[in-house]
Amino acid sequence: MNKILLIIQREYLSRVKKKSFIVMTLLTPLIIAGFYGLVIYFSIQGLSGTFNKFAVVNENKTLTEKLSATKNASYTYVNKSLSEMKASLKNTDYDYILYIPEFPLNAPAGVQILGTKQAGMSLNSKVSGALEDLIRNQKLRESGIEQKDLDKLSAAVDIDTKKIGESGEEEDSSAGASTVIAYVAGIMMFMFIMLYGIQVMRGVIEEKTNRIIEVMISSVKPFQLMMGKIIGIALVGLTQFVLWIVLTAAISTVVVKVFVDKKDLQEMSASTKGVDTTARKDINTTDKTGTSNSSAIKKAMENNPVMNVQKSLANLNIPKIVTIFLFFFIGGYLFYSALYAAIGSAVDNETETQQFMFPVMMPLLLGYTLSLSVVTNDPYGDIAFWLSVIPFTSPIAMMVRLPYGVPDWQLALSMALLILGFVGTVWMASRIYRVGILMYGKKASFKEMIKWFTYKN
Incomplete structure (x- = not known):
């Protein structure tokens, strides 16, 4: 037994005293914390640092509604043909051309994004979503239905999962x-x-x-x-x-506070995926007394996946x-x-x-x-x-x-x-x-x- 202990001691000390062991032990948590810090930072920031200017060539006589600017993009409708815009794009401050051809609203097709640089998948998805919303809103108005009336018909169902413990009591x-x-x-x-x-x-x-x-x-x-x-x-x-x-736990705590505490808690909760549209609207509204809608904020917080994990850890x-x-x-x-x-x-x-x-x-x-x-x-x-x-x-x-x-x-x-x-x-x-x-x-x-x-x- 003493010989085994001596071999254990030799194997252990010969490795923990190596510079490579010390360096990797100290460096790895910094790399992990930095990695997750960057993930959190870019998840919060999203594409807020990228702003694209679109010159919209709309040849569609049926689609009369116009795209509105967002924090990441602006849409300027121009009175030029597609060929004219393509020829002069390099001499303008537009990043892309959004070409909307003639099509019926129930079967949109042929929309193009053209530019001197290739548009990414995320940008393509954002513009596609904006056009889909635009077409849907116009079709609703033509049908005599307002979006706010449609919102009243929807109802979010929040299922609270419980587990029956050995004592027969319900557990979160x-x-x-x-x-x-x-x-x-x-x-x-x-x-x-x-x-x-x-x-x-x-x-x-x-x-x-x-x-x-x-x-x-x-x-x-x-x-x-x-x-x-x-x-x-x-x-x-x-x-x-x-x-x-x-x-890693110690460094990550510091990194998360540095990146996350700069953001308003209500804004983070409202923008978190999974929070319904009604709750997002209610967070930024106040009641007659001028106080914020705390129930909406609480609901939004509960729908936050990160907070759900933190809450379930207690169980x-x-x-x-x-x-x-x-x-x-x-x-x-x-x-x-x-x-x-x-x-x-x-x-x-x-x-x-x-x-x-x-x-x-x-x-x-x-x-x-x-x-x-x-x-x-x-x-x-x-x-x-x-x-x-x-x-x-x-x-x-x-x-x-x-x-x-x-x-x-x-x-x-x-x-x-x-x-x-x-x-x-x-x-x-x-x-x-x-x-x-x-x-x-x-x-x-x-x-x-x-x-x-x-x-x-």
């Missing part, structure tokens, strides 16, 4: 937070197993290539060496991930999720690292690992793909159950299922099978490791590795 839904946690947990688990499992394999190959292993093997058993290396690198990975989480047992996450985090890593260690011991260089890595990676990739597609859509189905109990896929699948609620017996079964799977995997890998670690100059095959597995000594 945590679907939004569950989905977010499921995706984050699945991605982190996949990254951790892949990144640090491969580090175990590379560490074995490096020591085998440098012949350091010949000196070490005279003092410790191959099994002790393999276990010490796996656990030592696991602690390195766990240390780095904990620091990443803490630093989750976060300490339980974190504890179980750490178990599957470490258990999944140990399970796969034993296989990576066996691969590293069977080859002389990293280029020879491809034929062995694919069969090991396939269950992990399958579990990752199905967990983020099938399991999130049906967390209580048969596929979700089996994926969350089979050791090859359970580290990812169970973490994706957990926020939705998993029966205790299924959770206990999954954890027990993962432990048994780890013990079995380590035993099988150690049978290969003890022979392969001292093999040089010979390319291993699956047939050869089966022979190593059957050796008695």
Whole structure:
């Protein structure tokens, strides 16, 4: 046991003291926070910094309504033909020509955006939407219907999802937070197993290539060496991930405040996707006493997806999720690292690992793909159950299922099978490791590795 602890200490300290480890540990949270800060900033800003001027050539005698300017575009109707505007566009301050040919209002076609630069998909969509609204409004007026009358006929239905707990009491839904946690947990688990499992394999190959292993093997058993290396690198990975989480959370909080606090809260809520048109109008209105319509603001806030996730987080047992996450985090890593260690011991260089890595990676990739597609859509189905109990896929699948609620017996079964799977995997890998670690100059095959597995000594 003391020898294993010494190997763990050596593996851990030799890696955490490297400049690359320190730099990446500090730099990664800054990159992540900066990335999300930019996403938030541009999501809020949208295309507000881009303003396009359109020269509208309207040859349609039926469409008498005119496009109104927006914060991102202006529309100037010109008394020129399309060919004249195309010839003189470079000498004007217009960015694009909007050509509206003759067509019946019930079948618009042939509209074009022409310019010296290619119009983007977003701009195309905005102009298309503006024209659709224009045509619809004109058709409504011709039918004697006002838009405000049409708005009165629509009614927004807000469904409040509840979950009946074991005590029979209703609990607020945590679907939004569950989905977010499921995706984050699945991605982190996949990254951790892949990144640090491969580090175990590379560490074995490096020591085998440098012949350091010949000196070490005279003092410790191959099994002790393999276990010490796996656990030592696991602690390195766990240390780095904990620091990443803490630093990312701290830096992200500052970044979000810098970008978000500059915007008026009511304006953000009103412009958030999912807030109905009526609520957006009511936010900017006041009642007879001059006070703002707080009920409309509250409704808009409730329809904000980000705030829904924050609210549903309060309904989750976060300490339980974190504890179980750490178990599957470490258990999944140990399970796969034993296989990576066996691969590293069977080859002389990293280029020879491809034929062995694919069969090991396939269950992990399958579990990752199905967990983020099938399991999130049906967390209580048969596929979700089996994926969350089979050791090859359970580290990812169970973490994706957990926020939705998993029966205790299924959770206990999954954890027990993962432990048994780890013990079995380590035993099988150690049978290969003890022979392969001292093999040089010979390319291993699956047939050869089966022979190593059957050796008695």
